[in-house]
Amino acid sequence: MNGSTRRSLTLGLGAALAAAAAGRAGAGQAADEAPVDARKVIADVQALPGGIDELKAVEINGLKQWIHVRGADRRNPILLFIHGGPGSPMMPEAWSWERPWEDLFTMVQWDQRGAGKTYASAGGLGPQPLTVDLMLSDAKAVVAYLRQTYGREKIFVLGHSWGSLLGLMLAHAIPDQLYAYIGVGQAVSGRLNEEVGYRETLEAARRKGDQAAIKALEAIAPYPGAGPLDLEKLVAERQWDVALGGMRYGQDHAPEMPIWSLSPDYTEADLATASKGELESVMALAPQLPAVDLRSIVDYRCPIFFFAGVDDRTTPTSVVERYFTSLRAPKKRLFVMEHAAHYVVDEAPGLVLLDLAREVRPLAP
Incomplete structure (x- = not known):
């Protein structure tokens, strides 16, 4: 879940989106002209003449799963983005931050099973019960599909949040197929992440003096506890x-659904079921x-890179920092980003891309 309506692609596009959202024509448009189609404007601005732009369903472990492959230069290395959630796709909001990345990488957004x-x-969710093992098997199959279809010996993998668990397991299981693994909002231990995240969120509430938050958080203690994870808590x-x-960072709400509604990649039917898919995926996984x-x-x-927001309490940066010191890899680097929390790629997309260009992209020929 990420993206930000603050960042327009251009001033002209920003005006067009504002006009469309208000249900009226753009500045200077005659009253009898058709309203602006914001999705078409976004698609036109993001066209990649001479590049690659393929939105398609491919069979992964017996289920048709959707990927979007985009890049300005077909010779660039592939970067597979494994989204979080579970069940929260990045594809419908990638338009808000991804375009500059497509100059350096062939980006692949994958809507996971569910x-x-x-x-x-x-x-x-498909015919098989959702399990962590099945999702990891799917991730391996997507890597294999991309390598075979696009003739690549190796690819980059970026995992975010829930997807970072799959990504790090991929890095350990198939290192010879990856130029590097990139973790954003890196999860390390399901239970420890919840324990520390809860404690840090309660501490933040106490620092702010938010009595409603303090009362609600204290009411669910102990969290997560020793048993199965309580979904209500x-x-x-x-x-x-x-x-x-x-x-x-600095936001008290989740703005992803309005951003999804502007995605050129999503139909109304996709949008209508997206939240249901996320709920069912969370309940299963x-x-x-x-x-x-x-x-x-x-x-x-294989090389390991982590990007963490200073204020991330969803996959707490304090946990990632401790884990990072213990791991051994041919190359490793931890980037801790100011003015960012859990969604570093769209909170600081330019800074992340700059670090990727300097440290990560040169690992591919």
């Missing part, structure tokens, strides 16, 4: 995490996450 367009086209913790700026603990895996045979 998410976005894949959930919509499958009419649900999870929702309560996340509500205050968002409200106190631990999800998006969240109870399994406390058992996922990667702290014992410290040896990697």
Whole structure:
């Protein structure tokens, strides 16, 4: 879940979007002319003449799953983005930040099993029960598909939030297929992430003197506890995490749905089912996450890069920093970003891209 309506692609596009959102024509437009189609404007601005732009469903482990492959130069290395959630696709909001990245990488957005367009086209989660192992198998299959279809020996993988668990497991399992792994909002241990995130969110509420937040958070203690993850408590913790700026820096709400509604990649049918897919994915996978603990895996045979927001309390930066010191890799680097929380790629997309251009992109020929 990310994106920001603050960042327009151009001043002209910003005016067009504002006009469309207001239900009227753009500045200087005659009253009898048709209203601006904001999705078409975005698609036109982001056209890639001579590049690659493929939105398609491909068969992954017996289920048609949607990917969008975009890049300004077909010779650029592939970067697969594994989105978070579970069930929260990046594809419908990537238009708000991704275009400059497409000058350096061939970007691949993948709607996982149970998410976005894949959930919509499958009419649900698919025939198999959602498990962490199945999702990891899907991720491996997507990497294999991209390497075979586009003739690449290796690719880059970027995992965000829930997707960072899959991404780090990929880096350990198939290092010879990756130029590097990039973790953003990196999760390390399902239970530890929840324990520290809850504690830091409660501390933030106390510093702010927010009595409503303090009362609500204290009411769910102990969280997450020793047993299975309680989904009602999870929702309560996340509500205050968002409200106190631990999800998006300086914001107390989640703006993704308005951004999704402007995506050229999503139909109305996709939008209508996206939230349902996320809910069902969370219900299926969240109870399994406390058992996922990667702290014992410290040896990697591909380069590892982490990007963390100073204010991230969803996958707490304090946890990532401790884990980073313990891991061993041919090359490793931790970037801690000011004025950012959990969604670093769209909170500071230019700074992240600058670091990728300097440190990561040169690893590919």
